[in-house]
Amino acid sequence: MKTKTDYLYITTKSNREIVNITDEVREIVKKSGVKEGLVLVNAMHITASVFINDEEPGLKQDFLKWLEELAPEKPDYKHHQTGENNADAHLKRTIMGREVVVAITNGDLDFGPWEQIFYGEFDGQRKKRVLVKVIGE
Amino acid sequence: MKTKTDYLYITTKSNREIVNITDEVREIVKKSGVKEGLVLVNAMHITASVFINDEEPGLKQDFLKWLEELAPEKPDYKHHQTGENNADAHLKRTIMGREVVVAITNGDLDFGPWEQIFYGEFDGQRKKRVLVKVIGE
Amino acid sequence: MKTKTDYLYITTKSNREIVNITDEVREIVKKSGVKEGLVLVNAMHITASVFINDEEPGLKQDFLKWLEELAPEKPDYKHHQTGENNADAHLKRTIMGREVVVAITNGDLDFGPWEQIFYGEFDGQRKKRVLVKVIGE
Numbered sequence: 001m002k003t004k005t006d007y008l009y010i011t012t013k014s015n016r017e018i019v020n021i022t023d024e025v026r027e028i029v030k031k032s033g034v035k036e037g038l039v040l041v042n043a044m045h046i047t048a049s050v051f052i053n054d055e056e057p058g059l060k061q062d063f064l065k066w067l068e069e070l071a072p073e074k075p076d077y078k079h080h081q082t083g084e085n086n087a088d089a090h091l092k093r094t095i096m097g098r099e100v101v102v103a104i105t106n107g108d109l110d111f112g113p114w115e116q117i118f119y120g121e122f123d124g125q126r127k128k129r130v131l132v133k134v135i136g137e
Numbered sequence: 138m139k140t141k142t143d144y145l146y147i148t149t150k151s152n153r154e155i156v157n158i159t160d161e162v163r164e165i166v167k168k169s170g171v172k173e174g175l176v177l178v179n180a181m182h183i184t185a186s187v188f189i190n191d192e193e194p195g196l197k198q199d200f201l202k203w204l205e206e207l208a209p210e211k212p213d214y215k216h217h218q219t220g221e222n223n224a225d226a227h228l229k230r231t232i233m234g235r236e237v238v239v240a241i242t243n244g245d246l247d248f249g250p251w252e253q254i255f256y257g258e259f260d261g262q263r264k265k266r267v268l269v270k271v272i273g274e
Numbered sequence: 275m276k277t278k279t280d281y282l283y284i285t286t287k288s289n290r291e292i293v294n295i296t297d298e299v300r301e302i303v304k305k306s307g308v309k310e311g312l313v314l315v316n317a318m319h320i321t322a323s324v325f326i327n328d329e330e331p332g333l334k335q336d337f338l339k340w341l342e343e344l345a346p347e348k349p350d351y352k353h354h355q356t357g358e359n360n361a362d363a364h365l366k367r368t369i370m371g372r373e374v375v376v377a378i379t380n381g382d383l384d385f386g387p388w389e390q391i392f393y394g395e396f397d398g399q400r401k402k403r404v405l406v407k408v409i410g411e
Contacts, residue, residue, distance in 0.1 A: 001138050001275050001410075003310040003410065003411070005310070005377065005379050005384065036140040036142070037140065037272060038175070038177060038270065038272055040312060040375050040377055042375075042376075042377070043386075044385065044386030044389065045386050045388070046326065046328045046388050051235075052183065052235050053183050053227060053230075053231070056216060056219060056221075057215075058214070058215030058217075058218050058219060059214075059215070059216040059227060061215045062214045062215050062224050062227075062228070063227075063231075066208065066228055070207065077332070077336045078332030078333070078335045078336050079330060079332045079333040079336050081332050082330060082332060087333060090327060090333060090336075090337075091336070091337070091340055094325065094327070094337075094369065094371075095231065095232065095369065097231075097235075098325075098371075098374065099374065099375060100235065100236065101177050101179075101236060101238055101375055102179075103142065103177055103179070103268055103270035105142050110142065110270070111181065112181030112182050113181075113182075114182070114183050115181065115183060129386060131386075133312065133377035133379070135272070135310075135312055135409070135410065136138075136272065137138045137140070173277040173409075174277065174409060175407065175409055188368065188372075189320065189372050190320045190364060190368070191320045193356060193358075194352075195351070195353045195354075195355050195356060196351075196353040196361060196364060199351045199352050199353050199361050199364075199365070200365070200368075203345065203365055207344065232368065232369070233368060234371065234372075237372065237373065238314050238316075238373060238375055239316075240279065240314055240316070240405055240407035242279050247279065247405060247407070248318065249317075249318030249319050249403060249405075250318075251320050252318065252320060272409070273275075273277065273409065274275050274277070
C-alpha cells in the first residue's frame with residue numbers, strides 16, 4: 001500500500017471565489033505513484049469547500065448568486081455574538097461540501113467528461129489550506 | 138490490497154428521476170472479493186447525484202419538489218448564455234451530492250436498517266455513467 | 275493494510291441536536307494503529323448527518339434555524355402518506371450530508387485549526403448509530 005499527503009495553499013483576491021484546482025490534484029496523484037486507489041481532497045477551513053462541477057465562468061457566477069440567496073450575508077446570526085461576521089460563509093460551505101473523494105484508475109483521476117475539482121472560498125483574502133491524501137497501490 | 142473498478146450505465150426515461158442502485162453496487166462489492174474496505178460510488182456527470190436515503194416513493198417525490206423550490210428551473214442563469222439550459226440541474230446535483238463512500242465489512246455494504254443508494258438524475262434521457270471503486274483486502 | 279470498524283451509539287435528548295463526536299472518532303483512529311490512511315464516519319440512519327464545522331454554540335443554533343427555513347417541518351409531504359411525520363428530517367440531513375472522510379497522517383486526524391466532527395440529529399430521542407471505518411497502514 002502507498003500513501004501520499006500534500007497540501008495546496010490558496011489566498012483568493014476576492015472574499016468569495018471559485019478556483020479550479022484539478023491540475024494541482026492530478027500532479028500530486030501522478031507523483032504518488034499510485035495506479036489504483038482513492039484521493040481525498042478537502043478544505044481544511046470551515047468556511048471553504050472542495051467540490052466537483054463544470055469549468056464554465058457563467059456557472060460559477062450562478063453558484064455564488066444562488067448561495068447568497070440560500071445562505072445570505074446578514075447581521076443577525078447567533079455566531080456573530082462571538083465577534084465573528086462570517087456565519088453565512090459556514091452555511092455556504094455546507095451547501096457546497098467540504099470534500100471530494102475521487103477514484104484513481106490507471107494512475108490518473110477517473111473522471112467523466114466534464115468533471116473538474118474546485119476550491120470554493122466564502123471568507124477569503126487570507127491564506128487557506130487544502131489537503132490532498134492519496135491511498136492505493 | 139485489492140481494488141476493483143466498475144461502471145453502471147443509466148438512461149432515465151424522465152428528465153428528473155431517482156433510481157435505486159443498491160443491488161448493482163452490492164453485486165460489484167461481492168465480485169471484488171474485498172472483505173474489509175471502502176466503496177466509492179459517484180456520478181461521473183455534473184448534473185447528476187449519488188446519495189443515500191430511504192426507498193419510499195413519496196419521499197422521492199418530496200425530494201424532487203423540494204429541489205425545484207431550492208434550485209428552480211428558470212431562464213435567467215448566466216450559464217445559459219453558453220447555449221445550455223440546465224443550470225438548475227447543476228445546482229440540484231450540488232444539494233444532493235456527487236458521491237457516497239460506504240464501508241465494506243464482512244464482504245458486504247455496512248448499512249443501517251434503511252440505507253439505500255440512489256442515482257439522482259436532473260438532466261436525463263441520455264446515457265450517463267456511475268463509477269464504483271472498491272478498495273480494501 | 276489494516277482496517278478497523280467501530281460504532282458510536284447516540285441518543286439525543288432533543289428531537290434536533292448537534293453533538294461533537296471528534297474525541298470518540300480520534301480515539302478509534304488511535305486504537306486502530308493506522309498511521310497513514312483514511313477514516314470514514316457516517317450516520318447509519320437517514321434522518322441524521324455527520325459533518326465537519328466549528329465548535330461554537332451560536333453557530334449550532336444558526337444551523338438548526340437555517341435548516342428549518344430551507345427544509346421546514348410541515349404536514350403536506352408525500353412521505354407522510356405512509357404514516358411518517360419526519361420528511362423534513364430527511365431533507366435536513368441531505369443539506370448537512372451523510373458522511374465525512376478524514377485523512378489520517380502520523381496516526382492522527384489531519385485537521386485544520388477549527389475542524390471538528392459533528393453528529394447532526396433531526397429525528398432524535400431514539401438510539402442511533404454512527405459508523406467509523408479506518409483503513410490504512
